[in-house]
Amino acid sequence: MATEIKAPVFPESVADGTIATWHKQAGESVARDEVICDIETDKVVLEVVAPADGVISKIIKNEGDTVLSAEIIAEFEAGTAGATASTAEKVEESVEKTEAGAAPVVEKASTAAQVQDQSPAVRKALTEQGVDAKDVQGTGRGGRITKEDVANHQTKPAVTPLSQSVGERVEKRVPMTRLRKRVAERLLDATQSTAMLTTFNEVNMKPIMELRKQFKDRFEKRHGARLGFMSFFIKAATEALKRYPAVNASIDGDDIVYHGFYDVGVAVSSDRGLVVPVLRNTDQMSYAEIEGGIGDYAAKAREGKLSLEEMTGGTFTITNGGTFGSLLSTPILNPPQTAILGMHKIQDRPMAVNGQVEILPMMYLALSYDHRLIDGKEAVGFLVTIKELLEEPASLLLDL
Structure with a gap:
């Protein structure tokens, strides 16, 4: 007897999804809990698994079709593996x-x-x-x-037909993924519905680089995680958020919501688009926990395994364009948050130090903020606090 296979029950914030990939076709045998289908929403990719050993007897929703929460997408026959011949065999x-x-x-x-x-x-x-x-x-x-x-x-190396003209211009049209469409909508909304402004500063990365060089091997051996720069920035941003609560707040209609916790989103690039998983309560996390959390999120992003819960909420966001070589940029807000910090490439530059010219590894920092809630004085003070904490990491480590 055929059993109905249904799409997962979507959260209230997800209206529908799209069949992204069928890993099994009609007539193919499957094992219990084997992934048979991926459903892509505007936030995550959800996996549908086989309820038991058996055969996919009928596919109702094909790749590219829109599906609703708990909608029937296929039919399944348990315990009949190998009984149905595939179309190819016929x-x-x-x-x-x-x-x-x-x-x-x-x-x-x-x-x-x-x-x-x-x-x-x-x-x-x-x-x-x-x-x-x-x-x-x-x-x-x-x-x-x-x-x-x-x-x-x-x-494989392409063989150009003799009849093909030299310099032919080729176009390829592919549908935008639901995630990328959603990211585009949110970014466009942020630019149109907020009074977004960006302030800049620069930080001397030499103290942190020397500290990291001295302890990175011991850190990795002790904690099993690589010591990167992001944990220093998250810790510095968290301390700055404590001193400037408006930067950690959000606007809800005519109300200002001041959050008594610090949930920092870390923008991660994936093949499907930009995702922002959130580290919860960063004021209570150690450097090792932060680095381990970032590593886990990066791996899940590459595999499309991030859950809705892991990307929900967040009171502040950090994005690192320097990973791709960006020297300076103006990050766009991640609503309903009111600020976002942009990190950039570390570049050796001649700097004046005590009347002498020194070559120092410098990084430009950019803070985009909603001017409806955050004044320029607060924004600049917030960014300067991060700069000072990073340039004197001892004060950051000792909570001074």
Whole structure:
């Protein structure tokens, strides 16, 4: 008897989702708790798993289709693994009967499968890459083309046809992911609904770099986490937030909400777009806990495993464009937060120190803030506090 497979129950903040990938096709055997489908929302990717050992008997929602909370997306038959032949196997059997002797059976099956039995994921990949199915060698069951086959085909050196004109301009149109669309909407809303202003300063990174160089090996050996710069910035920002509560506040209608806790979001770039997982209660976290938390979030972001809870809330955000070589930028607010700190590339520059010119590793800092709530004096004071704490890390470590 067929069992209905439903989409997960979405949180109230998520209206619907999109079928991103079917990892299994109709007729394929699955094991209990094996991931069979990914559903992409505007915040996270949710996994749908098999309820038991069995076979996917019918796919109702194809890749690219919109699904609602708890909507039926497929049908499943438990305990019938191997009982249903796949479409590719049927194609192979048909080709073998009608074209016996013309060519090896596998080659005929591959050709038929390439044309007639592409999965939605493969069809999407072929369309996005502009590849003809007939040009791809299928390695899947029955000679079917897999997404890996399409990707591998794209990595092979391209042979330019003689008829192709030199300098041909090529365009590729692909749909924007739900996450990237949501990020775009939020950033556009931030620029239109806030009085956003950015103030800049610079920090001498030499003291922290020397401290890190001295203790990074012992730190990693003791805590199992790499000592980076981000933990120093999060600790400095947290201390500055204590001294300037308005920077840690948010606007709710006509009310100002002052938060009595410090939840710092760390912007992380992923293949799907920008995500901002949140470190909770950073005033109570050690440097090792911060570095470990950031490392875990980065790994989850790459794998698309971040949960809604991990990206919900946050009273302040830090983004590091320096990772990609940015020397200076103006970060955009992450509503309803009222401020965001931008880190940048560390660059050696000649600086005047006690009347002498020294080459120092300098970093530009940028603080974007909502001028409706935060005055320029507070914003500048907040940024200067971070600068001073970073340039004298002993005061940061000793809570001075």
